[in-house]
Amino acid sequence: MSVTLPDLPTIIRQLTPHIGTDETLPVLNGIYLEATGTHLYACATDRYTFALTRRKAPETTQDTWSAVIARTDLTALRALCPTRRHAAELTLTHDRPTTRTPDGSLTVSDGTRSLRLSANAPLAGHFPKWRPLFATALAAEPQLTEEAHYSAAFLARWAHAPTNRYEPLTTWSAGPRKPLLVAAGHDFLGLQMPIRHDDRPGAPDDERHDRTALRTTWTDTLNAIAATSRHLTAA
Structure with missing residues (x-):
């Protein structure tokens, strides 16, 4: 299945800050893509934040697929679609896993150049629901x-x-x-x-962040009456 997107650089920009960096969790070390036939969904998470965005497919199809674009492949992908250049339509073509390519592949093309990436099918299958x-x-x-x-x-x-x-x-x-x-x-x-x-009763005020502690530490400052200022006068 192929999906054409006019703003792939925007999707990358939106999701990159949320990509996980923990190498022991490789399933989170990239951008997850899911095509449903009507939309392309893209998301990324490091378990602390989770970002999700969607784009409507130009044409409805019955084909569905999922893939993970690894963080290590994003540099090459950005080179294909630099954000400073005038926005261009990019086509994503997904090829399912085969005996020769068990991870599947994802080809990104702007009409004149193309970049073939691993679809990382095993990782895509374990991405968080x-x-x-x-x-x-x-x-x-x-x-x-x-x-x-x-x-x-x-x-x-x-x-x-x-x-x-x-x-x-x-x-x-x-x-x-x-x-x-x-x-x-x-x-x-x-x-x-x-x-x-830590919200234990009796915790020192400088270790607490509730409203009571904040009101206590700020009351004197916010309720203070400004002293009458004195001005120098000419002799």
């Missing part, structure tokens, strides 16, 4: 009535989610220990797991 995770998070009502803690470094990853600089992010969570759901437009979803902090 993303549908239940996102279905649960998307269905949950916002219930963040207590403070939640998130990694600032992980939050920065979502800066790559919007397709343009004016597109806002929409976020909500079903609770402080539930994933934060992030949406950019209608074709990008993300999940970020919260950080668990």
Whole structure:
């Protein structure tokens, strides 16, 4: 099956920050692709954040496939479709595993040049089941009535989610220990797991991050009345 995409560089940019780097989990060391006949889905995760995006297929087909583009292949793929160049349509052609190519292959072509990559079929078959995770998070009502803690470094990853600089992010969570759901437009979803902090009663204020501790440490500053300033006058 072949799928033509006008914005493959955008998909790569959206997902690259979420690719896992733990070499003991090779299934997470790349971008997962899944073609359903109506859409192409692409996602990446390192278990702390999970990014998912979709593109509608130009034509509906009955053919379905999945593949993983390894992180090590992204450099060659970026060279084929540099983001500084005028956007060009790229065609992804998937070839199923055979005796000679047990991993299957994925060919990316811009009409004049082509790049053949491993489809990494064994890894694709073990990629995390993303549908239940996102279905649960998307269905949950916002219930963040207590403070939640998130990694600032992980939050920065979502800066790559919007397709343009004016597109806002929409976020909500079903609770402080539930994933934060992030949406950019209608074709990008993300999940970020919260950080668990020590919330034992009696913990030192400088080790606590709840609202009570913050109000205590900031009250004097925010409620202070500015002293009357003195000005120098000419003799």
